[in-house]
Amino acid sequence: MRSAALPLTDQASLDPLLDRVGDARYVLLGEASHGTAEYYRLRDVLTRRLIEEKGFSFVAVEGDWPDCQALHCSVVGAPGAPADPREVLAGFRRWPTWMWANTDVAAFARWLRRHNDGRPPDRRVGFFGLDVYSLWESLHAVLDHLRAHDVDQVAHALAAYRCFEPYAEDPQAYALSTRYVPEGCEPQVVRLLAELRQRAAEATSPDGSLAEFATRQNAEVLAGAERYYRVMLESGAESWNIRDRHMADTLDRLMEHHGPDAKAVVWAHNTHVGDARATDMADVGEINIGQLVRERHMGQGVVLVGFGSHSGTVLAADAWGAVPRVMSVPPARTDSLEDLLHRALRGERGLFVFPHVQFQRPLTEGEWYHDERGHRAIGVVYRSRYERVGNYVPTVLGERYDAFCYLDRTSALTPLHALPAESQEKRTWPAGL
Known part of the structure; x- marks a missing residue:
């Protein structure tokens, strides 16, 4: 040795x-x-x-x-x-x-x-x-960007915000609530993410804008964090796997954003x-x-x-x-x-x-x-x-x-x-x- x-x-x-x-x-x-x-x-x-x-x-x-x-x-x-x-x-x-x-x-x-x-x-x-924890920070970032650049999408972001608002930015309070309402805020988050993904797919050409990429990424964080917090109180591999898949997927998005030689x-x-x-x-x-x-x-x-x-x-x-x-x-x-x-x-x-x-x-x-x-x-x-x-x-x-x-x-x-x-x-x- x-x-x-x-x-x-x-x-x-x-x-x-x-x-x-x-x-x-x-x-x-x-x-x-x-x-x-x-x-x-x-x-x-x-x-x-x-x-x-x-x-x-x-x-x-x-x-x-x-x-x-x-x-x-x-x-x-x-x-x-x-x-x-x-x-x-x-x-x-x-x-x-x-x-x-x-x-x-x-x-x-x-x-x-x-x-x-x-x-x-x-x-x-x-x-x-790469991480998944910034649920509220990412939600605020999405709202701020859409209010400034795409007011037509603000309604979906506000729906997600109003769903999370009662939990006072406390992830454990949100996690506990999903024991009684298992779907939690998932529908609102999924609708917002779907809209932003569709917007990215319909772009005629990649503009290289970090601001646009970051807004999409913050929506991905929001979706990943919502899933993570919804299952985190249960023992087992699911919450760990949600987190690491999110980090690997984020790495893939960054590589795509930076181009084929990244x-x-x-x-x-x-x-x-x-x-x-x-x-x-x-x-x-x-x-x-x-x-x-x-x-x-x-x-x-x-x-x-x-x-x-x-x-x-x-x-x-x-x-x-x-x-x-x-x-x-x-x-x-x-x-x-x-x-x-x-x-x-x-x-x-x-x-x-x-x-x-x-x-x-x-x-x-x-x-x-x-x-x-x-x-x-x-x-x-x-x-x-x-x-x-x-x-x-x-x-x-x-x-x-x-x-x-x-x-x-x-x-x-x-x-x-x-x-x-x-x-x-x-x-x-x-x-x-």
Whole structure:
């Protein structure tokens, strides 16, 4: 195993991973937690090289569409947008704010703004959100756009708004209400989305307008969020799958919007990036972005990159909506993937690039990366007391990822602004992620 590890010491040591990317159009970069600085920094370095050396078109992240659209406008220098992307990030308010409003994302966004300043407007690299949670923000955005640009469509948006209005922008209140009226606001949302989809289909030619694309996308978020919140109180795979299908579909729309030569970098948690079929997620019927992108686009080149570490600190919360704090991450569980790598590499970092995945082959071929082992996953909530019985995803590493970055000891993110007060955003994220 030690002989299979490539050095991971500086930018040049990433050359084998860039060689593995080759002409791939999809590169998905993971993280083993949402609160670890080194994962963000390594994704930053990799993404800069993908943009500068491979011509990647945009970054799409596990974040809300409206917030990330505001950041996109800043990094591409859109008229009226703040010149400093850090100013936009400091305005992010949805819990968990530290996922994106942190010093490492701010550093990357400032670099991206400088990079774009030297490029023509149609060649600037964007920053977009894939996630499904921004129901009310997306609804307000659709209303505002239609009132300004297409008053004939406002009635459908208002019907959806009036249906959601009694729930005072509380997703749990809406979710609970659907136990008594199962269809909830689905009819109003579907009518609005159908109108906007029809409008897009009838366009004589794509105008490249981000405003028009964003309005359609906000309607897609609204539909996805409504479905997600309607089923989120029930256990099982359905709510998870709604979310990851929405993110994969959003990525497809972004690629279509950017044209036939587009290339995408995705930033998301390992549980979204690593192929679900190589984990116990498949046993309960869960899918994820990595699996869907491989299934849909393998012929165009897909590279999935996972991350992990053995111990350190992390920024996380004790419960949903709670104020985050810096927590200790104890040494990895005995016989876990992280424990195995820590002992084999003697505390050093390492890069592993695996042979091309083939799910048809048996899982026992003698190589350590074909063995199933627990792989640690820390989300926005972390309870270290469950370290011995939870927090690990059974994983066949060489099938879950195309490459893996092992960092051994890592440290917590630094948030941009004061830690938030108790939030109403409870039970809207899948457990632990």
